[in-house]
Amino acid sequence: MKIKSILGAGLVGLSMIAGSAMAESVKVGMITTLSGGGSGLGIDVRDGFMLAVKQSGNKDLSVVVEDDARKPALAVQIADKMIQSEKVDILTGIIWSNLAMAVVPSAVNQGKIYISPNAGPSQLAGRGCHPNYFNASFQNDIMSEGMGAYANKTGLKKTFIMAPNYPAGRDFLNGYKRFYKGELAAEVYTKLGQKDYAAEIAQIRASGADNVFVFLPGGMGIAFMKQYAQSGVNIPVMGPAFSFDQGILKAVGQNAVGAQNTSHWSKDLDFPGNKTFVEAFKKEYGRLPSLYAVQGFDTASLILSAMKKASIKDTDAFRAAIKEADFDSPRGKLKFGNNQHLIQKIYVREVIKEGDIYTNKVIGVALESHQDSYAAKCKM
């Protein structure tokens, strides 16, 4: 014990000589969804994260990854284990808002830094914001707010809006309504996990709407787009990026071409950091990156950039260094707002066929440097 503390003191002394950018090891615990429904998202986040770690060659960063199987209780267990026995410094990885709400508040109150690579529940952006909580992805509402703004810009007057009947579904439709000024043809809530949309498509056909806004993540979106293409209804479909991202497009194919969607990132954005990222990801994993991969990559880059500037032991300095986000993100230079969520540009993309693969192309900007609507409620 005594020898250990002397050694420790010696190390501290050495590191002080070495200056502020010394090698201090940082341990990251990643809790993400790697099995069961929606595991494609977790895998992309993990792969994006690991790509940044590998590129940096930083040996002082170690990562433990565990699968939460999309179960809140399991995520809480893993978080406790990572904090208490693995002694991680930073937690990250959670995909789903309900899991984030189960893990994040307790983790940040125990003094751990949490950086969200996907989930962005409104509670953590507003009153529940915390100095230890960073969001490197998006606040849930901003994509549909962007689509609402874009609908106004393009003169759309009558929208049919639809989402699953659960909290995030209602958030997304409310986000759209917050910005959209026209009339609603109908507002439809479907069962979460519903795979057959024949009844809803018949309503869309009869509604006389001039566009359709849907938030249907994962398999729900695949099913809807395929059935919609078969139905012969040709009212344009719009939605947040989640139903039109790289993993999904492979399964929807031709049926999604022409669909417009809002995103904070696209593969064809003209940033130096983006080109190198897309190339490197393709080379490493043999597939195109999704927006989830970008979020994982940026989460790791935030940690790596902060490690260059501050010691993890000095929480205040480390948090400040994260907030500077001193690196070239595939989304350009990242900028945090007062609630430590990103202030970012929302692009409008369109699904196209490029050679043999289906992907997205940027066709416009919905909102310039947009901050989420909950930031004002955050007292930071």
Add this chain to the structure above:
Amino acid sequence: MTSALFIEQLLNGLQFGVMLFLMAAGLTLVFGVMGLINLAHGALYMVGAFACATVANATGSFSLGIAASIAAAAAAGAIVEIAVIRRLYTRDHLDQVLATFALILIFSEGTRWIFGSFPLFLDVPELLAGPVMLPGGIQYPLYRLAIILVGGLVAVGLYLLIAKTRLGIRIRAGESDRAMIAALGIDIRFLYTVVFALGAALAGLAGALVGAIQSVEVGMGEPVLILAFVVIVIGGIGSIKGALVGAILVGVVDTMGRFLLPQFFQIFMDNVNANSVGSALATMLIYILMALVLIVKPKGLFPAHG
């Protein structure tokens, strides 16, 4: 609301019902003949969809994909019956539920191990793509009409099989008295394997047909499985006729509920609340239907055993 919309929704309900029938027929046969609760029936549905997607993508032929889905699901069913299910007939239902639940996990993780976590691509064949114009100015997807037709043919085929063939006689005999038909010298083990494979093949066919308009992914079978159980409980466990009537009843009630209930609540509520209450109630509707049927007929509409 126009009559065209109403008829379109009825067709949607019918198509949904026919799809449920393909699932429920196998489930009810297996339960009726062998007294086995098979939770892994949804896994066989998934096997069919994955086999169809793989073969259709490799060969470019959807019909080959359908053939592959039936063959793969029947083979998987036969293997599972011989390797696992056979040992469960004499056990109680809890053991059966546990073992077949384990099969769900094995099938799901096995499929993920082979095909990965991303959904597979499977589209409707060129020939059946797009909508058709029905009399009365109703535009309806051709593929969904084809599903209704296939379901109808399967129903007729099953009726002929059960009512007119030797195999059918044995199946019915097996339903009413297992010990007796074994005593009459019929190889009951083989009969069970055949019935199980037949049920699996129907589930596989349903998976392939539905995979083309929904999504082919791990875990796609379980939500359908729950509905299929509702169907056989309403129809009367063990009865094919009950499965058909129950499936169409559930399909039509569910579809019409989703469509009409929100509109109904709009009469005396504001839009947002009406939508939310209406759609919440619509998701419960088939379970309410099941409860009502069970109050009036505790053994279902067409009980197989008196």
